[in-house]
Amino acid sequence: MSxxxxxxxxxxxxxxxxxxxxxxxxxxDTGVAAIPCSVDYKVQNDxxxxxxxxxxxxxxxxxxxxxxxxxxxAGSQKVTNGWNAKVSQSGTAVTAANETYNGTLATGGSxxxxxQGTYSGTNAVPATFTLDGVTCNVDGGTxxxxxxxxxxxxxxxxxTPSTKVDNPYAGAKVYVNxxxxxxxxxxxxxxxVSNQPTxxxxxxxxAINGVNGGMGLRAHLDAALxxxxxxxxxxxxxxxxxxxxxxxxxxxxxxxxxxxxxKYKTQFIDPIAAILGDSKYASLRIVxxxxxxxxPNLVTNTGSRATATPTCDTMKANGNYVKGVGYALKKxxxxxxxxxxxxxxxxxxxxxxxxxxxxAQLMYQxxxxxxxxxxxxxGFITNTxxxxxxxxxxxxxxxxxxxxxxxxxxxVDWNRYVDExxxxxxxRNQLVTTGFRSNIGMLIDTSRNxxxxxxxxxxxxxxxxxxxxxxGGRYDRRLNTGNWCNQAGAGLGERPKAAPAAGIDAYVxxxxxxxxxxxxxxxxxxxxxxxxxxxxxxxxxxxxxxNNLSGALPNAPLSGHWFSAxxxxxxxxxxxxx
Numbered sequence: 001m002s003x004x005x006x007x008x009x010x011x012x013x014x015x016x017x018x019x020x021x022x023x024x025x026x027x028x029d030t031g032v033a034a035i036p037c038s039v040d041y042k043v044q045n046d047x048x049x050x051x052x053x054x055x056x057x058x059x060x061x062x063x064x065x066x067x068x069x070x071x072x073x074a075g076s077q078k079v080t081n082g083w084n085a086k087v088s089q090s091g092t093a094v095t096a097a098n099e100t101y102n103g104t105l106a107t108g109g110s111x112x113x114x115x116q117g118t119y120s121g122t123n124a125v126p127a128t129f130t131l132d133g134v135t136c137n138v139d140g141g142t143x144x145x146x147x148x149x150x151x152x153x154x155x156x157x158x159x160t161p162s163t164k165v166d167n168p169y170a171g172a173k174v175y176v177n178x179x180x181x182x183x184x185x186x187x188x189x190x191x192x193v194s195n196q197p198t199x200x201x202x203x204x205x206x207a208i209n210g211v212n213g214g215m216g217l218r219a220h221l222d223a224a225l226x227x228x229x230x231x232x233x234x235x236x237x238x239x240x241x242x243x244x245x246x247x248x249x250x251x252x253x254x255x256x257x258x259x260x261x262x263k264y265k266t267q268f269i270d271p272i273a274a275i276l277g278d279s280k281y282a283s284l285r286i287v288x289x290x291x292x293x294x295x296p297n298l299v300t301n302t303g304s305r306a307t308a309t310p311t312c313d314t315m316k317a318n319g320n321y322v323k324g325v326g327y328a329l330k331k332x333x334x335x336x337x338x339x340x341x342x343x344x345x346x347x348x349x350x351x352x353x354x355x356x357x358x359x360a361q362l363m364y365q366x367x368x369x370x371x372x373x374x375x376x377x378x379g380f381i382t383n384t385x386x387x388x389x390x391x392x393x394x395x396x397x398x399x400x401x402x403x404x405x406x407x408x409x410x411x412v413d414w415n416r417y418v419d420e421x422x423x424x425x426x427x428r429n430q431l432v433t434t435g436f437r438s439n440i441g442m443l444i445d446t447s448r449n450x451x452x453x454x455x456x457x458x459x460x461x462x463x464x465x466x467x468x469x470x471x472g473g474r475y476d477r478r479l480n481t482g483n484w485c486n487q488a489g490a491g492l493g494e495r496p497k498a499a500p501a502a503g504i505d506a507y508v509x510x511x512x513x514x515x516x517x518x519x520x521x522x523x524x525x526x527x528x529x530x531x532x533x534x535x536x537x538x539x540x541x542x543x544x545x546x547n548n549l550s551g552a553l554p555n556a557p558l559s560g561h562w563f564s565a566x567x568x569x570x571x572x573x574x575x576x577x578x
Contacts, residue, residue, distance in 0.1 A: 035136075036060055037059050037131040037134060037136040039056070039129040040055065040056040040058075041129070042054045044279050050116065050119070051117055052117075053114060053116075054278075055085075055096065055115075056112040057069050057111055058109070060107065062107060063107050065103055066098050069129060069131055070130045071093075071128065073124075074124050074127075075121055075122050077118070079117045080116050080117055080118060081331075082113060082114065082115035082116070083273040083276075083334060084099065084112065084270070084273065084274035086099060087113070098111070099274075100266045100267075101266060101270060113277075114277040114278075164337065166439055167441055167499060167505045167506075169234055169498035169499065169506040171231075172233060173227065173228070173234070174508075175200075175220070175235045176196065177199075177512070178215075178223060179214060179215055180515075181194045181195065182194075187564060187567055189568075189571055192571070193492065193571065196495060196496060197234075197236065197496055198236070198509045198510070198511075199509070199512065201238040201515075202217065202239055202240065204254065204255050204527065204528065205241065205255065205267050217272065220235065221235060221275070221284065224281075228284065234286075234287055235287065236510060238289045239272065239289065239332070240289075241254050241255065241256060242291050243259065243261050244256070244321075245291075246294055247301065247312035247314070249293070249484070250530035250532035251559050252293065252517075252529070253528060253529065254528050255527070255528035258318060258320065261320045261323055265327050273334075273335065276332065277334075277335045286335075286337055286338045287443075288341065289341050289343060289443075289510055290342050290343065291328065292343040292384045292385065295359075296343070296344075296349055296359055297321075298321060322369050323369055325367070329366075329376040329377060330376060332376075333376025340378050341377075341379045343380070344363070344380040344381060344442075345359065345382065346481075347418070347419060347423030348386075349481075351416050351423050356427070359427075360427065360431050363380070363434075364434045364435050374435060374436050375437070377437070377440065378440065379505055380427070380443070381444070382423065382424045383420045383424075383444050383445045383446070384445045385510070385511035385517065386445065387476065387478060388423075390419060390444065390449055390493060392473075392476070393475075394459060395460060395474070397415075397417065399469070400466075401466040402465055405466070409470040410471075411471060419476075420449065424442040425503050441503065441506075443508050444508070445508055446493030448570060449476075450493035450570075450574050451491055451573065452577055453489070455573070456575060457473050459473065460472065479545070482545030482548075483534070483548065485517040485518050485534045485550060486516060486517045486518070486520075488551055489569070489573060490569065491570055491571075491573025491574045492575075493507075493574075494576070495576075496508050514564070514570070515559075515560050515561065516563040517552075518556065518558070519535060519557055520552065520553070527558065533550070534552065535556060537549070537553065537554050539552075
């Protein structure tokens, strides 16, 4: 049970009489001295040596453009991190000051923030609080005006939060996004998959509150609570708005410029953390996919490589990918029911010897920057929004044909891995070797890597040459593993499933099937999305796909927009079949 203290100053008239201080008057007041402020402090989760707390302050005096709440601990409590406020501590004295986005506090308005702390001995609730130097409370106990008391959890109290688990997907349902589900169900045959869970993409600041009349983050979390019932529920979020985002793919460039790291922190990550830290959602298991694509670009698309781009060189030099990921991990990882998974590319991107270990090292650097630690990382996700086959059964990396290794084939091109499962399991081991915890788990996005239908091979290719052997037997029918945009011939892959293989926490549909990767031609927009020729079916390629045709479907809309023709093809080519 949470411990709570609603703090009010009931005898303010006596204080004013002694000090000569003028009293604020609540509108409509009939002569009784107004309470200038109240503070509701709740210990949400206490595990004996640490705790999380939620604090709500209500201002009944003049409106404020900034604020600071202060209190003093009687015991050994130490604040380690906070969200929705700048929380600092000196000795036993704690100060929580507003962030840039929540400084306005109207008369009668409230603001909430939270934090995590440690202690030994007792963890008593502070007796006295001040708001901008004005005392808000005396020792009034529980049962104050905004405190329902210890025997009444109140209408929005979710009860005891879930204990953090090793694999959040184990024993849990996963949130079905009603907006995606409705689009899928509206397609002919779409009801066969419209009940599948998919990721919710927070790919710009406006998405936090919802765009074009759609659901915002709180609305999704409220819907997840409604779906949850009495069991466990996972909510999957994609947190995706780094400065200079995805420096090698114009279709997924973001709204923030390369230097706007402070805006990323204060206007994107901080508001997300504030919502996820709300005690209302403490019983949900919230999985975050943290910043897909960008970190791997710093390894493969910088410096003297043929695949380098000036924007990627800029992002490597200014460090804002590393800083942004570190900050996101720290802020989100401080919330007890949030599980962070960092993007780890896919086998056709990082599976080569000169990319594999350096990528793990870069991810460790990001996970230990800006105050983050490896304990803020639950695991990693591969193949997000990509098409790499889960398991190639008709050949292995150890096969040889006509005296040549499979690695020498044009398709494999000296890669160490031929599919996502072998890559994810091996990369997990590399990450542990690099310094991540031994219990990290991997997610694999299987939303579009089924490669079924009539084009799916039933056995190995001819042994005429290593190329005929590999090309004739491979499930992945792309022209090159570097092709990533709206791939023709793709199908829905394995349905979402918990703990499907060693080291794998789940197969997930993090990319909602039917949402475009990018437009086939230039489309003016206010979403920060450029036109990338890799989404143009007539494009003949670049060094990142060995100068092959793009393999993209025609007539595609902007990234994230519904692409009916793609969804129909994904269902047609699904493997396992629908």
